[in-house]
Amino acid sequence: MRPLMNIMAIGVNHRTAPVEVRERFAISEADIAPCLHSLVGDGTIRELAILSTCNRVEVYAVSGDVKAATRMIFDALKNRSGLDPEARNDFYIHEQPSSVQHLYEVCAGLDSMVVGETEILGQVKEAYRIAHEAHRTGLALNKLFQSAFAVAKEIRSRTRIGMGSVSVGSVAVDLAGQIFGDLDKRTVLLIGAGETSETTARSLQSRGAKSLVIANRSLERARALADSLHGRAVELDSWTAECERADIVISSTAAPHPVITREKLEGVMQRRNGSPLFLIDIAVPCDIEREVSQLAGIYLYDIDDLQVIADQNLAMRQKEIAVCKQIIREHVDRFSAWFSEQGVQIAKCPTARKMAAWRKSTVTA
């Protein structure tokens, strides 16, 4: 009688282990295929996929002998890292249906450091692609991963888990996007060359903003920052002239009083012919007079405003988790029913034969 198959998820993530430990177990993208190959063994592990990101290293395996398969995986990880996974409490071992639920939660971003983030879905897709091309996936893992991608898509569509940014820099970029749309033709003016303004400017550049001007009291510091951000450095006093052409202004000087006043901006806005201006004040104390937000076409946000929005978005995502988990539960039940029905076919799945062919082709190449 063939053994009853089980899907396992064995791994370590940002909740269970510090970064130094995760780094030791991490497997680079180039090493994943050889690692899948090394775990072929005697056919104890029928199907296999490895997910390795900066926040997690997880092995998804299908086997009829959970203990033996776990031993093989732990041995492989020990050989790679020099650490014994068995001796550590960092590792979790999920068996079906908990393993299925775990992958669904990972794909939906529920298990991520930033709840609801979407990057992980791309990473899981990549992990699946590598395993599939190495012929290490069969009926069970193919179905599992495809259903996980579908569940993630459904959760994005039915809930607000991915809505709104949860970091100050990303909130600023979202707001700029909701004012201007595409940022690729937008000019960003940095007044003061602080670290937070630099980070925010980099975020805006990553979303397409190409033109960057840095106005700083120390022109030397402005030039240094301009070099690293591919921008242009100007004297601090010329900020009003630059402001007429800028779309986004990030201010972070160490001045004890407001640098950007309503009086100065009124003149600037008259010369801007009605085009909007997004002001981000990340200085403490504030660089921009609050009254300027009464001028038409000006949208002013200080660091507290951005933080409040980020916190609200995070709270909203947390509230959505319960809805997401309900959706996941329904899909886990559906998958479990399918898995029980397909048990015999999964056991017959000829991954070992395919693996041998793959190994042969790799050696020939």
Next chain:
Amino acid sequence: MLWWALSFYAISLLFALWRMGMGLPYRPWVKFALLLPGFLLHTIYLWERGLAAGHCPVSNLFETLTFITWCLVALHLVIAAVWRIHYLTAFYMPLVLVIQLAALIARKTDRPAFENWQESSWLGLHASLITLGYAAFGLAGAVALMYLVQERQLRTRRLGPSFMLLPPILRLEGIQVWLLAGGFVLLTVGLVSGFAGMHFIRQRLLPVDPKLLWSGAIWAMYLILLLGRQMRGWSGRWLAWSSVVVFAFVLATFWISNALSQFHRY
């Protein structure tokens, strides 16, 4: 058939409002699946009526209002496809429903108004161009409303669930200007075709008429709106408010101008 079309429109409005209120994305295929059956029925109805009459069905109040709502939905479908502005349904569909209900009430007076068949193609062109122009202004008003909602959220720093779902305000402003300019061109050509038809077909000048004065006033208002944006650098908020107010004026006075007119009374 029109009642069925109206039902589909109402469902699409309710669905858009629900998704927007929940802060959930509105999938384009769902939007088109809800809207297209209604639009198809609406089109078939007008097509059959146009074929029977031999001209664009804009010869009485019922037909004109039904044609306006068709133009609104058609323009919206184009805009939604080009600019991916899917939540517009929540902003302009109430207008479609109100106008179409008014049209169905006005159906009691539904009789052909173009008595002279030789003139009907000219009158059909004149009326349909102006109707299309008003539909563009109506949609510009809906886009302006969307702009005001989004702009208020940005200005007050209170971001609701719909904030990330609605388009950027600069894009909304651009669409609004495009619709205003398009509506203005259609209205201008429609008015000129009216004067030209009067001169060349009826061989006479159009006498002073309340509807004519009203149309001239509307034309001037939209001209000021466009010039104000282009030459005076009006802010987006000011343009949006003006667009909403002027179209509200058009809606409120359309009936009165018709009722007072000798030549445009339906």
